[in-house]
Each structure stands twice: as structure tokens, then as C-alpha cells.
Amino acid sequence: MASLEKDEDGFYTPVTSAAVASTSTDPVPAESGDKKPVNSDLIDSTFEVTVTLADQQVDPNSPLYSVKTFEELGLHQDLLKGIYDMGFSKPSKIQERALPLLLANPPTNMIGQSQSGTGKTAAFVLTMLSRVDFTINKPQALCLAPSRELARQIMSVVTAMGKFTNVQTEYAIKENLPRNATQITAHIIVGTPGTMADLLRRKVIDQSEIKVFVLDEADNMLDQDGLGDQTLRVKNMLPRTHPVQIILFSATFPDHVRAYSSKFAPNANKIELQKEELSVDSIRQFYMDCKNAEHKYDILVSLYQLLTIGQSIIFCQHRHTADKISARMTAEGHKVASLHGAKDAAERDAIIDRFREGRDKVLITTNVIARGIDILQVNMVVNYDLPLMNERDKSAEERPDVETYIHRIGRTGRFGRKGISINFVHDKKTWLQMEQIEKALGRKIIRIETNDLDEMEDKMKKALK
Numbered sequence: 001m002a003s004l005e006k007d008e009d010g011f012y013t014p015v016t017s018a019a020v021a022s023t024s025t026d027p028v029p030a031e032s033g034d035k036k037p038v039n040s041d042l043i044d045s046t047f048e049v050t051v052t053l054a055d056q057q058v059d060p061n062s063p064l065y066s067v068k069t070f071e072e073l074g075l076h077q078d079l080l081k082g083i084y085d086m087g088f089s090k091p092s093k094i095q096e097r098a099l100p101l102l103l104a105n106p107p108t109n110m111i112g113q114s115q116s117g118t119g120k121t122a123a124f125v126l127t128m129l130s131r132v133d134f135t136i137n138k139p140q141a142l143c144l145a146p147s148r149e150l151a152r153q154i155m156s157v158v159t160a161m162g163k164f165t166n167v168q169t170e171y172a173i174k175e176n177l178p179r180n181a182t183q184i185t186a187h188i189i190v191g192t193p194g195t196m197a198d199l200l201r202r203k204v205i206d207q208s209e210i211k212v213f214v215l216d217e218a219d220n221m222l223d224q225d226g227l228g229d230q231t232l233r234v235k236n237m238l239p240r241t242h243p244v245q246i247i248l249f250s251a252t253f254p255d256h257v258r259a260y261s262s263k264f265a266p267n268a269n270k271i272e273l274q275k276e277e278l279s280v281d282s283i284r285q286f287y288m289d290c291k292n293a294e295h296k297y298d299i300l301v302s303l304y305q306l307l308t309i310g311q312s313i314i315f316c317q318h319r320h321t322a323d324k325i326s327a328r329m330t331a332e333g334h335k336v337a338s339l340h341g342a343k344d345a346a347e348r349d350a351i352i353d354r355f356r357e358g359r360d361k362v363l364i365t366t367n368v369i370a371r372g373i374d375i376l377q378v379n380m381v382v383n384y385d386l387p388l389m390n391e392r393d394k395s396a397e398e399r400p401d402v403e404t405y406i407h408r409i410g411r412t413g414r415f416g417r418k419g420i421s422i423n424f425v426h427d428k429k430t431w432l433q434m435e436q437i438e439k440a441l442g443r444k445i446i447r448i449e450t451n452d453l454d455e456m457e458d459k460m461k462k463a464l465k
């Protein structure tokens with residue numbers, strides 16, 4: 001049976017956003033606020049990872065395209081400073097379309113969909129920052145995310161974008177506040193639903209002035225098989241004395257949550273993607289036909305050099321697989337890290353921070369970080385195990401979980417960068433599951449021979465060019 005990946009809140013789930021100069025052929029971007037080029041290995045390598053944001057932002061077919069400037073979107077001067085300080089120069093399509101709707105008065109709910117890595121975070125963070133009255137020392141915006149790692153990342157965007165404001169922030173994630181904390185006065189609180197609900201219930205968070213409620217990865221947050229109950233608890237504790245703007249964002253809104261989303265955020269403005277637009281073009285998808293489950297391990301090890309050219313994330317279905325392969329690879333002299341929901345909070349924070357800083361290049365993990373995590377140097381994602389529905393829904397047969405697949409591969413190819421995903425298949429069943437994913441996304445997944453390292457390297461080089 002599939003083991004379920006639980007977040008720190010005990011639910012099934014699966015710093016910083018980047019500064020990107022919109023110049024052409026920008027070699028390996030830096031992480032937020034830090035404008036020096038990082039990851040010299042990448043620059044030195046024969047793989048030329050180049051970014052041509054300027055070109056993509058003038059291509060009307062790109063999700064990064066915009067006709068407008070940030071100035072035209074009606075943002076406060078202090079926020080414009082924050083945006084430019086992060087290295088953004090032009091909005092992406094979702095930012096251009098969503099921000100005027102999000103900032104209009106009276107506030108209107110929003111259900112916004114846009115591909116992975118296209119800048120949804122900035123859209124909702126700027127809305128929260130725009131709506132806060134900094135003279136009132138009370139919580140005014142709540143944001144929920146499915147994992148502590150994502151909550152921490154969102155917070156880093158709030159602080160970077162709000163750098164020139166007086167915004168006060170606080171986390172609602174496990175093991176962050178002292179147990180006897182009595183009152184949070186911060187303007188913006190970012191957290192996971194179980195902890196947020198608990199703090200509201202205990203009145204550590206005073207809800208009276210809350211006017212914005214954001215769900216990032218909203219389809220996941222509303223899914224009844226996952227975090228739906230806790231998210232609803234939070235919503236039910238919001239003030240009834242005045243309207244609260246509800247903002248739902250995700251790259252995916254599968255049919256089974258779409259209707260519920262509209263109920264959760266009534267009368268919302270909607271920005272939706274067509275099914276064939278779900279995944280971004282810049283992620284080249286491959287598969288490798290392994291002989292059996294054990295062979296997958298051998299192939300992963302043979303890929304090690306390629307995995308460390310930039311950074312890579314290896315997704316497994318079970319925590320114990322992640323632990324097992326990372327222990328084995330470590331014992332064989334490879335440097336890898338592993339992260340999953342069974343590790344304690346401090347350890348999780350340390351692992352993701354090391355990976356973000358590029359000190360670890362290969363991260364073996366579970367669905368816990370399948371969504372939202374934004375690390376620009378990640379140019380390869382490996383689905384050691386394909387994501388399956390029964391991780392979420394025990395009654396489901398072993399159907400592939402297409403949404404989780406989209407989010408997993410979306411950890412690469414951020415904001416127009418090139419990326420590669422490789423699926424390991426090892427028998428008829430896994431092959432058929434992959435075929436279903438291929439059909440659902442309408443994109444070819446290309447075979448790479450497992451016994452021809454040169455061909456593999458060659459194909460990958462081309463894909464990253």
C-alpha cells in the first residue's frame with residue numbers, strides 16, 4: 001500500500017523567490033535579493049544554461065508575456081521599490097491580468113490559475129501587502145500553504161517585496177511560536193492550515209481585522225482527501241462583520257475541486273488555463289525504461305554526474321524509499337540529502353536551506369515538496385516513482401496523479417528557464433501509468449536509453465540549451 005506523506009500538520013500533502021534580471025542570456029540567476037551569480041559549477045559546466053527572459057517576456061504566447069509595466073498595475077511606490085529590488089522588471093501574464101482585479105475596490109474574490117513558475121506568488125503577496133493598513137497592529141492577511149517549506153518560501157517573498165514598508169510578519173507553522181504565545185500582532189501571517197486553525201481557535205490570532213485570505217496551491221488546500229477540513233476550519237473563523245477577500249491560486253484545478261473552489265470563493269474573478277496549457281514548454285520530459293525496481297537504483301546512481309551539474313530533485317512515493325536510496329547512495333560515496341514529512345521541523349528547515357543555498361545538489365524527497373518550491377538552479381527532476389492517486393485517495397486504483405506530476409516537474413523550468421524531467425518506468429504497469437500522464441498533458445515524453453550514457457548526456461545537453 002502507498003504510504004501517505006503527511007505534513008507537519010498531520011495531513012497528506014504532498015527562501016526565496018528569485019531575482020531575475022530581464023536581460024537576455026542571463027547565466028544562472030541568483031536567489032532573491034542576492035544578485036551575484038550563484039552556482040559557479042553550472043557556469044563552468046559544458047551545459048550552457050541560459051535564460052532569455054527579455055525575449056520570452058515579449059513573446060505574446062509566453063506565460064511570461066505582458067503589455068504592461070508594474071507602474072501601470074496600480075501598486076504603491078514602496079511596493080514598486082520592493083519589486084525592482086528583487087530584480088523584476090516586467091510583470092508576467094498572470095501578474096498583469098490578476099493584479100488589477102485583485103487590487104480593485106471593492107475587493108473581489110479571485111480564482112487564479114497559471115503554469116508552475118510563472119509568478120503567482122508575487123500576485124498574491126502584492127495584494128496582501130497592498131491591503132494592509134500599517135498603522136493597525138493586528139493581523140490583516142492570512143496565507144495558507146500545504147507545507148512548512150512553502151510557507152517559509154512565501155514569507156521570504158513577503159519580506160523581500162515588503163522591504164520598503166513597515167510590514168510585520170509571523171509564521172503559523174509547527175514549532176515556530178513558543179507554546180505559551182498569547183497574541184500575534186503581525187500584519188501578515190503565513191502558515192499551514194492545522195497550525196493556523198489552532199492559533200485562531202486559541203485566539204492567539206485576533207481575527208477581527210482580517211481582510212485577505214489566500215490559499216496557495218488552492219486545489220490541494222481544498223481537497224477533501226487532504227487539507228480541505230483544516231482549511232475550511234480557518235475560513236469559518238474569519239470575521240463575519242466585514243467581507244474578506246478570498247484568493248485561490250494554483251497551477252492546477254482538477255474538476256473535482258473546481259466546483260468547490262467556486263463555492264469557497266464565491267463570485268470570484270477567474271483566470272483559468274486550458275487543459276493543453278497546463279505544463280510549460282521549457283520543461284523537456286523524458287523517460288527511462290528500467291529493467292526492474294532494483295535497476296532504477298542503478299540508473300539513478302549512473303545519472304549522478306548529470307544530477308549534480310545544476311541541482312536536482314528526486315521524487316519517491318514513500319518516505320522509506322527516500323531514506324533507503326539516500327542512505328545507500330551516501331554509503332557509496334555520493335553526496336545527497338533527503339527530506340520528508342517524518343523528519344522534525346528544525347531538520348526539515350536545515351535540509352531545505354542547505355539545498356536552497358546550493359550546498360547540497362541532489363535532494364531525494366516525497367510529495368511534501370512537490371508544490372511551490374522555487375529554486376532556480378534546479379534543472380532536473382527525476383520521478384523515481386511516478387505519483388499515484390492512491391497517495392491521496394486510498395480507494396483509487398493505482399492511477400497516476402496527473403496534478404502532482406505537473407507540480408513535481410514544475411520544480412524545474414522556473415520563469416522561462418530550461419529544465420528536464422525524467423520518469424523511471426520499470427514494468428508494464430508503470431509504463432501504462434506514464435502513458436496516461438502523457439495523454440492527459442498532450443505532450444510527448446521521450447525515451448532515453450538506460451545503457452547509453454553518452455546518448456543520455458547528449459539529449460540532456462540539447463534539452464538544456
Ligand SMILES: Nc1ncnc2c1ncn2[C@@H]1O[C@H](COP(=O)(O)OP(=O)(O)OP(=O)(O)O)[C@@H](O)[C@H]1O
Binds near residue numbers: 018114117119415
Ligand atoms: N515579473 C517577474 N520578473 C522576473 N521574475 C519573476 C517575476 N515574477 C516572478 N518571478 C520569479 O519567478 C519565479 C517563479 O515564481 P513563483 O514561485 O511565484 O511561481 P508560481 O507561479 O507560484 O509557481 P508554482 O506553481 O510552482 O507555485 C520566482 O523565482 C520569482 O521570483
